Amino acid sequence: MTKFLLLQNYAGTAACDLPMTDWAPGDIKAHIDFQVALNDELAGNGELVDAQGLAGPELAKFVTSDGVGAPVVTDGPFPESKELLAGYRMIDVESQARAIEIAAKASAAPGPGGVPIQQPIEVRQVMGAPGPGE
Amino acid sequence: MSTGAGIEDLLRELAPQVLGVVIRRFGDFDSAEDAVQEALLAAARHWSAEGMPDNPRGWLIQTAVRRRTDQLRSEQARRRREDAAAMAEPPAADVSDRDDTLILLFMCCHPALTPASAIALTLRAAGGLTTAEIANAFLVPEATMAQRISRAKQRIKASGAAFGMPTGSEWAQRLRSVMHVLYLIFNEGYASSVGADLHRTELSGEAIRLARMLHAALPDDGEVTGLLALMLLTDARRPARTGARGELIPLAQQDRMLWDRGRIAEGVALITGALARGVVGEYQVQALIAAIHDDAAEVGDTDWPQILALYGLLERMTGNPMVALNRAIAAAMVHGPDVGLKLLEPLDGPLAGHYRLDAVRAHLFEMAGDVPAAIAHYRAAAARTTSIPEQQYLTIQAARLRAGTAPPGRADGPPS
Numbered sequence: 001m002t003k004f005l006l007l008q009n010y011a012g013t014a015a016c017d018l019p020m021t022d023w024a025p026g027d028i029k030a031h032i033d034f035q036v037a038l039n040d041e042l043a044g045n046g047e048l049v050d051a052q053g054l055a056g057p058e059l060a061k062f063v064t065s066d067g068v069g070a071p072v073v074t075d076g077p078f079p080e081s082k083e084l085l086a087g088y089r090m091i092d093v094e095s096q097a098r099a100i101e102i103a104a105k106a107s108a109a110p111g112p113g114g115v116p117i118q119q120p121i122e123v124r125q126v127m128g129a130p131g132p133g134e
Numbered sequence: 135m136s137t138g139a140g141i142e143d144l145l146r147e148l149a150p151q152v153l154g155v156v157i158r159r160f161g162d163f164d165s166a167e168d169a170v171q172e173a174l175l176a177a178a179r180h181w182s183a184e185g186m187p188d189n190p191r192g193w194l195i196q197t198a199v200r201r202r203t204d205q206l207r208s209e210q211a212r213r214r215r216e217d218a219a220a221m222a223e224p225p226a227a228d229v230s231d232r233d234d235t236l237i238l239l240f241m242c243c244h245p246a247l248t249p250a251s252a253i254a255l256t257l258r259a260a261g262g263l264t265t266a267e268i269a270n271a272f273l274v275p276e277a278t279m280a281q282r283i284s285r286a287k288q289r290i291k292a293s294g295a296a297f298g299m300p301t302g303s304e305w306a307q308r309l310r311s312v313m314h315v316l317y318l319i320f321n322e323g324y325a326s327s328v329g330a331d332l333h334r335t336e337l338s339g340e341a342i343r344l345a346r347m348l349h350a351a352l353p354d355d356g357e358v359t360g361l362l363a364l365m366l367l368t369d370a371r372r373p374a375r376t377g378a379r380g381e382l383i384p385l386a387q388q389d390r391m392l393w394d395r396g397r398i399a400e401g402v403a404l405i406t407g408a409l410a411r412g413v414v415g416e417y418q419v420q421a422l423i424a425a426i427h428d429d430a431a432e433v434g435d436t437d438w439p440q441i442l443a444l445y446g447l448l449e450r451m452t453g454n455p456m457v458a459l460n461r462a463i464a465a466a467m468v469h470g471p472d473v474g475l476k477l478l479e480p481l482d483g484p485l486a487g488h489y490r491l492d493a494v495r496a497h498l499f500e501m502a503g504d505v506p507a508a509i510a511h512y513r514a515a516a517a518r519t520t521s522i523p524e525q526q527y528l529t530i531q532a533a534r535l536r537a538g539t540a541p542p543g544r545a546d547g548p549p550s
Contacts, residue, residue, distance in 0.1 A: 021513045021532035028530050033379060053525075056517040 003049060003126035004099040006089045006106060008119055010057065011082040015118040016111040023112050030110050038106060042091060047102070049090040057081035090126070099123055141181050144190060145174050150260040150347065152194045154234030157241070160202055163287050167259060169205065173198035232351035235260075237299055239348060240308045243315040246293040251286035252315045253322070258283050260347075261340045271323075271337050309352075313361050313417065316345050320365050324372070338369055349404075359408035360418030366401035367424035370394040382523040386433045398428045419448045438467040455484040459494055471501035489518035493528060500535065509535050 012018075020028055042048035058076050065071035078084070089106070093099050103121040111117035149170060156166040173194050187193040242256040254272075257263045263271075269279035300308045323337025345362040352358045374388035405421040423444050430436040445461035448454075458481055466474025475498050478491065485491040496511035512532035519525045 019513075020529050021509070021516065022536060023533055024537050025530050025533045028526070028533055029379075029381075032381075032526055036379065053522050055520040058517050059520070 001092045001094060002096070002099075003090060003092050003128065004096075005122075005124045005126060006091065006099070006103050007122040007124065008086050008088070008106070009083055009122075010086050011120070013118045013120065015115060018112060027110070027112050027114065030114060034109050038109075039089070042089070042102065047091050047093050047098075049092050051087070051089040053087040054085055057084045060084055096123075096125070099125075141178060141186070145177060145194075146262045146343075147347075148191050148194055149174060149262045150238045151191060151234045152198055153259060154236075154238040155195050156198045156202060158234065158237060159199060160206075163241070163259075163290065165202060165205065166198075169198045169202035170194075172201045233299060235347055235351045239312045239344070240300060241290060243308070243312040244290050244293065245308070245311055246289055247286050249315065249318055251282055251289070252311070253319055254279060254282045255286040255290075256315055256344070257319065257337075257340060261344060263336075263340065267336070309355070309358075312348065313357065316341050316348065317361060317365075317417075319344070320368075324368060335372070338365070338372070341365060342369060354411070356408040356411055356413050357415040357417050359404050360415060360421045363401040363404035363408065364417055364421035364424055366397045366404070367421055367428050370397035370401065370428060376523075380523065382527040384527075385427065390431060390433075393428065398425075401425060401428070416448060416451050419444055419451070423448075436467070438464055442468050455481050456490070459485065459490060463494060463497070466498050466501060471498040474498045475502070487518065489515040489524075489528075492518065493524075496528075496531065500531075505535050505538070 020031070023031075039048060039051050042051075057078060060076050060078065060081070062074040062078075063071050064074075089102075091099060091102060093102070100123060103123045107119050107121045108116035109119060152173065153166060153170045156170055157163060160166050176197055177190070177194055181187070181190075238260050239256065242259050243252045247255065254268055257268045257271075258265060265280050265283060266276050268283075269276040272279065299305070320338050320341035323335060323339070323341060342362070342365050345358075345365055349355075349358050349362045370393050371385070371388060373394060374390065374392035375383055377383055401421065402425050405418060405425055408418055409422070423441055426437050426441055426444075442461065442464035445457060445464050449457045449461055458477070462474045462477035462481075465477050475495065478495055478498070481491055492511045492515035496508045496515060499505075499508035499511060509532050512528050512535070516525050516528035516532060519528060
């Protein structure tokens, strides 16, 4: 089994550039149901490690420190806030192919009118211990 | 009573009392807890096989004390303490069950601890939850929670706190800490501050159990009674507070038939009894407000003038801006949304950036018919909340208003 992080940000997509507050209420509910059902399915398969949504960009802070003086803390709003992480799923699956399959499913989450939003999903393998024979 | 579940319930009830006794006797939290755990395991084994002893609490104390004494005896370096412990009398008659429960709670909610540590230690030592259960409830790895609990114990040890009953003004202060920690546990379960689950009922249930324990130890304390009543009256609405998909349903839209009448009756009886005694504190006022909400068969029957008066009283008692926020809602219900909005203005400072201020403004602007302002504030609130169910609720409110005001043809579907 291999662990992967599936990451998504706030950027609009080719299929949907509307913020969710501008969707029809029924479409929002359908989208939420889809995400919940996907997590339930992955948990049921024994593939889900963790799934979390992150609080919005307005609450984000960037911190830098030289280890000596007081840290520099930058508050939002940030010009590049659409590139911030919105949420992630960590999965533990048999193969990269399965990770891609799950990412594809997540990407096709329903948007306005039930049309898949084609959200880009960043698929990142989690590094682990060396494999046998390596 | 000799069924497995009966024994388990009894053990959970007795565990904190027994732990209180053993700690008082030996003075060391960690080893006392180990000894009590062993005694509990032994009880679970023996009682289901051989039946309940006449005095289960005495049995547990004796077994735990014996374990701890054996342990001490095997530790050469502690020879002196062994002698002292082995020769000690059985639990002193002047210290009652209630005092042992209290001593344990006072220690778990020690002011040297951060709230998070006090919560973890209380659930572990007084609540009898396993470390894995507590970790699960707070969505952290078990090793992390184990470390939090162990550091809390070390901190108490380092603070040099005596395992005895505090006296004088310290007693009242420590009781306030205990009530605060129990209330935090309840809220963590009722309106979970992290993650997707709106209710982590095991935490609310545990808080209620501990509050009952505290109330049993201090039946004449009005605030302890108020705290238990507040928990019961709030928890009564839990079955109506979420929809089939786990979504949040606000008070005004809840199906009141789903409210737990038993809990409401018990809470009302408690708060009525406490108020009859005269001294009113903040938990009692909050319980009274909850009771008034629970008393309304329909949302339209709610006695808002009385709620408004009580929030006024509570605000004077606490100076808490969150109370002022709730008073503004009540004022809007009594005198109209403009009065409520006016009362929110001074809160821009103390509650700057808090999503609840935006959420209440959105609601009051909607009442006032100012849809664009309501949408803007629902959006702002959705962007700032850290709770997923609340974020979804607020997002849908913004979308609902927007859909209602969108040009024809765009109200229900996506833009083409």
